[in-house]
Amino acid sequence: MKFTFPQMFGAALVITLWLIWVGNIIGNALVHVDEVEVAAVTAEPNEASKAPAKAAPAGIAALLASASAEAGGKQFKKCKACHTTNQGGKNRVGPNLWDVVGQAKAARPGFRFSDALKGKGGAWTYDDLDLYLTKPKDFAPGTKMSFAGLKKAADRANVILYLRSLSESPKPLP
Numbered sequence: 433m434k435f436t437f438p439q440m441f442g443a444a445l446v447i448t449l450w451l452i453w454v455g456n457i458i459g460n461a462l463v464h465v466d467e468v469e470v471a472a473v474t475a476e477p478n479e480a481s482k483a484p485a486k487a488a489p490a491g492i493a494a495l496l497a498s499a500s501a502e503a504g505g506k507q508f509k510k511c512k513a514c515h516t517t518n519q520g521g522k523n524r525v526g527p528n529l530w531d532v533v534g535q536a537k538a539a540r541p542g543f544r545f546s547d548a549l550k551g552k553g554g555a556w557t558y559d560d561l562d563l564y565l566t567k568p569k570d571f572a573p574g575t576k577m578s579f580a581g582l583k584k585a586a587d588r589a590n591v592i593l594y595l596r597s598l599s600e601s602p603k604p605l606p
């Protein structure tokens with residue numbers, strides 16, 4: 433089969449127009465999908481912020497059951513530069529920590545606590561200790577405790593169990 437030039441030109445024109453038309457449809461479909469995806473992606477953080485994500489300290493109660501106060505005592509070396517642990521011990525850079533579990537926050541006599549920590553209110557629960565020790569500056573923005581935090585939940589559980597042992601009558605486990 434042989435085509436004349438006008439025939440070929442005509443065919444090319446038809447094909448070009450068809451491609452533009454089809455391309456347009458596909459393009460629209462893609463843009464549409466993109467928009468849906470973008471909407472889905474932007475919706476997620478909102479959903480997440482509604483959920484009590486921060487208040488879910490990876491089951492500190494469960495971790496405490498298998499934690500070791502002895503291991504916590506070793507971990508506590510990181511804290512010793514600033515904290516004493518004996519009954520009636522001195523406040524240093526940070527307050528004495530005897531019997532801190534279950535005690536009111538920022539209430540140790542003779543220590544000038546930051547407004548940030550004083551403002552938190554309430555007693556030191558296991559959950560609050562877990563959150564504070566994870567990242568002090570997140571739990572109480574403006575806290576005077578310049579300590580990065582203990583990233584590992586198991587380390588925190590050990591340290592918290594150790595803190596609990598600093599008492600004549602350790603508080604019941606959660």
Ligand code: HEC
Pocket residue numbers: 507508510511512513514515525526527529532536537538539540544545546547548549561565574575576577578579582591
């Ligand atoms: C660089 C010094 C420093 C280090 C290291 C440090 N802390 Fe502190 N800590 C402070 C200061 C200062 C405060 C008082 C915070 C405030 O007033 O905001 C504090 C407060 C606290 C409190 C609250 C006490 C209360 O009576 O309310 C606890 C509990 C605590 N620290 C535990 C720890 C543990 C456990 C570690 C180690 C994992 C540690 N800290 C490491 C300086 C330190």
